[in-house]
Amino acid sequence: MSLSVDISDNAYLKDRLSAGRFIHASTLVSAGSEIIRVEDPLICIPDEAHLDNCCHYCMSEESSTGTESVYQAYKLPVKLSYCLGCRVVKYCSKACQTADWKRKNHKYECDIYKAQYPRILPTPARAMLRMAKHFLNETPSAKVFGGIGGLKAHTEEFQKAGGERWEMGNLTAKATAEFSKVSKQISFEPDFMRDLYCKLLINSVTVTTQTFDPIGICLTYQAAMFNHSCDPNAVMLFDGRRLVVRSLKEIAKDTEITISYIDNLMTGKERRRELSERYFFDCKCSKCTSEPPSPDYIVCPKCDQSVSSTIKTCPACNGPISDDKLTAAVMLAESINQGREKKNTDKSVDALLKNLKSLYATNLLLSSYPPIPQLHQDLAMAYIDAGDYNAAFQHLLTLYVRAYPRIYETSFHPVRVVRTFTLAMVLIQVAVDSPEGFGGRTDFTKTVWGLLTEVIGNADKSHGADSSFAEIVRRKTEEVKADIGIDSNREADSWLGQGLKAIPELGETIQKIKKIVDDFVAELRA
Numbered sequence: 052m053s054l055s056v057d058i059s060d061n062a063y064l065k066d067r068l069s070a071g072r073f074i075h076a077s078t079l080v081s082a083g084s085e086i087i088r089v090e091d092p093l094i095c096i097p098d099e100a101h102l103d104n105c106c107h108y109c110m111s112e113e114s115s116t117g118t119e120s121v122y123q124a125y126k127l128p129v130k131l132s133y134c135l136g137c138r139v140v141k142y143c144s145k146a147c148q149t150a151d152w153k154r155k156n157h158k159y160e161c162d163i164y165k166a167q168y169p170r171i172l173p174t175p176a177r178a179m180l181r182m183a184k185h186f187l188n189e190t191p192s193a194k195v196f197g198g199i200g201g202l203k204a205h206t207e208e209f210q211k212a213g214g215e216r217w218e219m220g221n222l223t224a225k226a227t228a229e230f231s232k233v234s235k236q237i238s239f240e241p242d243f244m245r246d247l248y249c250k251l252l253i254n255s256v257t258v259t260t261q262t263f264d265p266i267g268i269c270l271t272y273q274a275a276m277f278n279h280s281c282d283p284n285a286v287m288l289f290d291g292r293r294l295v296v297r298s299l300k301e302i303a304k305d306t307e308i309t310i311s312y313i314d315n316l317m318t319g320k321e322r323r324r325e326l327s328e329r330y331f332f333d334c335k336c337s338k339c340t341s342e343p344p345s346p347d348y349i350v351c352p353k354c355d356q357s358v359s360s361t362i363k364t365c366p367a368c369n370g371p372i373s374d375d376k377l378t379a380a381v382m383l384a385e386s387i388n389q390g391r392e393k394k395n396t397d398k399s400v401d402a403l404l405k406n407l408k409s410l411y412a413t414n415l416l417l418s419s420y421p422p423i424p425q426l427h428q429d430l431a432m433a434y435i436d437a438g439d440y441n442a443a444f445q446h447l448l449t450l451y452v453r454a455y456p457r458i459y460e461t462s463f464h465p466v467r468v469v470r471t472f473t474l475a476m477v478l479i480q481v482a483v484d485s486p487e488g489f490g491g492r493t494d495f496t497k498t499v500w501g502l503l504t505e506v507i508g509n510a511d512k513s514h515g516a517d518s519s520f521a522e523i524v525r526r527k528t529e530e531v532k533a534d535i536g537i538d539s540n541r542e543a544d545s546w547l548g549q550g551l552k553a554i555p556e557l558g559e560t561i562q563k564i565k566k567i568v569d570d571f572v573a574e575l576r577a
């Protein structure tokens with residue numbers, strides 16, 4: 052039996068009793084358009100690390116945190132004050148505090164938080180208390196999705212897998228059942244709370260900032276209905292507490308709409324392991340079923356061209372490519388990836404650089420092969436924090452030129468667009484630090500302008516014209532335009548969205564940019 056319910060103008064939920072629920076397109080969805088928007092998620096709260104610098108209702112970040120000007124570009128002025136009841140959560144306005152108190156149950160949890168203070172309840176425990184309270188007063192609209200009771204839990208699989216996660220679930224369930232008694236309004240049983248814990252792990256999503264940094268946890272029925280694909284046709288993103296799902300490509304009517312539950316930067320083997328361990332299914336998406344076990348493309352060690360990993364001789368230079376060397380390179384990448392998953396891994400610049408250099412030294416792996424992009428990204432962030440913009444620029448530029456076009460093929464993929472904006476912001480800082488030019492090799496103003504036109508031309512598709520990101524980019528572009536004296540004219544408008552290549556006088560600059568990246572990667576390989 053199969054049931055269908057509309058959940059937005061262009062998407063409907065199909066419930067096949069034997070096979071679970073899926074979201075489908077109810078019309079032809081064009082590439083880069085909004086599929087669903089949830090203004091008021093059931094649960095959307097900061098994680099432990101962000102209770103102090105995020106509004107507990109709208110998730111705005113306090114502007115005094117992350118004083119680096121690169122990040123300031125993404126922030127609007129916000130000042131937070133504690134809830135005087137518990138002194139655990141903070142708000143940016145009276146309106147947010149009132150909404151959280153009345154509509155989102157802080158009224159009920161405030162006493163519980165106060166009783167635990169100075170101990171702060173872990174994020175899952177705080178989210179479970181909200182779930183439990185919502186369960187009691189579910190609105191009729193929740194019934195469309197089966198409410199909290201109808202969310203997938205995989206409790207038996209969690210129990211069978213056992214280990215630390217199951218123990219943590221039991222402990223958290225007992226503790227939250229106990230805490231719930233403090234409110235004197237209601238109390239819950241541990242078994243019920245354990246079921247909620249499993250549902251939370253399966254159905255919640257991570258709230259992220261404009262720069263895709265994790266800041267909290269969110270649960271909405273609509274988002275919980277999307278299934279996973281490693282080659283998704285849609286992407287989920289946040290604007291404060293607003294959750295939106297946008298299309299990455301054109302989606303035909305009645306086609307399933309999928310998002311990715313996991314990091315695109317992982318290898319196929321790692322993706323399948325994580326999906327099976329965290330969500331209890333074997334991924335059979337087109338990417339997983341067609342992907343060869345080693346990288347599709349490698350660098351020819353002799354002539355530096357990108358060639359298919361299935362051939363044994365480079366077509367450009369006839370140089371031999373040995374299977375043994377390729378296997379060793381892939382194993383090295385896997386062991387570095389596994390090391391990175393362990394909590395206590397050394398994340399210092401020295402350790403990150405050592406790993407990055409050892410991968411490049413194999414002379415076979417492209418800059419897009421995991422974990423190379425993540426190492427470049429972590430290093431760039433570490434250098435930005437240390438104020439070393441020159442070093443950050445080199446890593447971000449390498450990602451821009453060599454990794455992102457392969458990883459995020461769609462030019463308006465939100466991650467690619469945001470990272471391009473960060474690259475432009477870092478380049479402005481490089482220009483401030485060394486106005487004579489980046490080793491005399493690039494034209495700053497034209498390059499910054501080219502990057503910004505690429506971002507502004509894609510932001511409506513990647514984030515939506517009414518998103519805070521699009522607004523921030525428009526504001527910054529106007530500032531830069533005024534600074535470098537570019538008038539708005541028809542020609543400049545025609546460059547929008549096209550990137551550096553579209554700007555007529557930038558041909559030489561693009562060659563210089565490529566040379567910077569070639570020299571940098573050669574240095575890392577040495």
Ligand SMILES: C[S@@+](CC[C@H](N)C(=O)[O-])C[C@H]1O[C@@H](n2cnc3c(N)ncnc32)[C@H](O)[C@@H]1O
Pocket residue numbers: 070071072073202203205253254274275276277278279280330331332333334335
């Ligand atoms: C957030 S729920 C998605 C909605 C779910 N289909 C339902 O019926 O409620 C996540 C769960 O859906 C199932 N699922 C999601 N993507 C899948 C896929 N590509 N293949 C098989 N099962 C999938 C898994 O059971 C997973 O734990």
